[in-house]
Amino acid sequence: MAHAQNLLIQRLPPAERARFLALCEPFELMLSSELSVRGQPLSHAYFPLTGFVSLVVEVDSSPGLEVGMAGWESMIGSELLLGMAPTPWRALVQGQGSSLRIGAQVLRDQIDRNPALREVIQTSLLVRLHQQSRASACERFHMIGQRLARWLLMSQDRALTDTFHVTHEFMALMLGVRRVGVTMAAGALQQSGIIRYHRGELKVLDRTALETKACSCYAVDKLNHAQLTGLR
Numbered sequence: 192m193a194h195a196q197n198l199l200i201q202r203l204p205p206a207e208r209a210r211f212l213a214l215c216e217p218f219e220l221m222l223s224s225e226l227s228v229r230g231q232p233l234s235h236a237y238f239p240l241t242g243f244v245s246l247v248v249e250v251d252s253s254p255g256l257e258v259g260m261a262g263w264e265s266m267i268g269s270e271l272l273l274g275m276a277p278t279p280w281r282a283l284v285q286g287q288g289s290s291l292r293i294g295a296q297v298l299r300d301q302i303d304r305n306p307a308l309r310e311v312i313q314t315s316l317l318v319r320l321h322q323q324s325r326a327s328a329c330e331r332f333h334m335i336g337q338r339l340a341r342w343l344l345m346s347q348d349r350a351l352t353d354t355f356h357v358t359h360e361f362m363a364l365m366l367g368v369r370r371v372g373v374t375m376a377a378g379a380l381q382q383s384g385i386i387r388y389h390r391g392e393l394k395v396l397d398r399t400a401l402e403t404k405a406c407s408c409y410a411v412d413k414l415n416h417a418q419l420t421g422l423r
Contacts, residue, residue, distance in 0.1 A: 197238040197291065198264045199311045202420075207307045214301065215291040220244065222356070226267050226282035232275050235292040236268025242288025243349035245365055246280045246323075255281065256330065256367035257342075258323045262286070262349025264416070269316040271298055272309070285361070286350050314419055321415045325408050330367060333406040336376040338366055340405035343386065345412075347395050354394040380404065 200208060218235075220226075220242035227233050229249055237244070243262035247255040258280065261267055267282045275295065293301075302309045329338055342365060346355060359377065363370040380386045385401050387394045395401060402409070 196263070197240055197266070198420075199266055199315055200238055200291070202311045203307050207305055211293075211301065211305070211308060212291070214297055215293045218290050218292040220284045220286075220288050220290050222284055222287040224284045226284065227278045227280070229279060229281050230277045233268050233271060233278050233295045235294055236266060236271055236298045237282075237290045237292045238266045239263055239288065239290045239349075241351075242284060242290060243286040243346070245283045245285045246319075247283055247365075248280050253367075254364050257365040258326045259319055260285070260322075260345050260349065261319075263351070264349070265315055265318065266312070268295065268298065269312050269319055271295055272302060272312050272316055275299065285346065285357075285365075286355060318416055318419050321419070322412055325412055325415075329406060329408040333408065335366065335368055335372045336379060336404065337406035339373060339376045340380070340401050341409040342366060343380075343393070343395065344398070344401060344405055344409050347398070353396075353398075354392060356391050357393050358391050 200211065203211060215238070218237065220239065226237055226244060239262050241263070243260060244267055245257045246259035246261065248258050249255040270276070270278060302312060329341070339362065342362065346357070347353065359370050359373050362377070363373045366373065377386070377388055380401070381388055383400070385395070385397045385404065387396055
């Protein structure tokens with residue numbers, strides 16, 4: 192069952208939450224759409240409710256590499272806490288769903304006026320920094336199969352369902368590897384009865400087994416999130 196709320200918004204005290212929600216508007220997250228473009232200032236910040244988004248860093252002419260993921264537990268635009276500078280990544284919708292959005296300058300004004308909002312966004316930004324630093328090390332030191340298992344677990348956590356839409360091309364893009372590598376790794380998981388994949392639809396059949404295939408980064412990320420937010 193999908194979350195009806197965004198965790199960051201829910202952490203605001205009731206009065207501040209009501210005032211903040213009055214400034215937001217519903218926004219549908221369409222699959223593969225872009226919420227931000229590297230090198231350009233954000234026009235809005237987004238608080239996913241049922242969809243989720245990949246943060247992709249592009250180098251030269253490369254298609255990019257995922258360095259973070261945001262769903263109901265996070266937001267797109269936590270860097271606005273630091274000002275209105277151009278964003279360093281492309282925010283690409285990975286899981287279609289719904290969100291709330293707020294104008295970037297409106298959010299900046301609210302951060303200055305609302306200490307509770309500033310605190311939750313500071314925590315979100317710190318979680319993001321931990322996630323991104325871990326992603327960099329993971330890409331360097333862990334095998335494709337381990338990284339794929341981690342990525343599938345992260346996607347399932349935010350999709351809040353065992354089944355979600357994903358293609359081999361997209362998985363390869365997110366992991367920064369060739370499609371053949373993802374095809375082989377996904378095939379091994381399927382042959383082991385851990386996942387089922389057919390025509391872009393992936394179903395996690397055995398989450399416990401998938402966790403054993405993932406690298407340690409998945410558990411470390413979850414622990415960091417719990418420690419920084421006080422939520423488990």
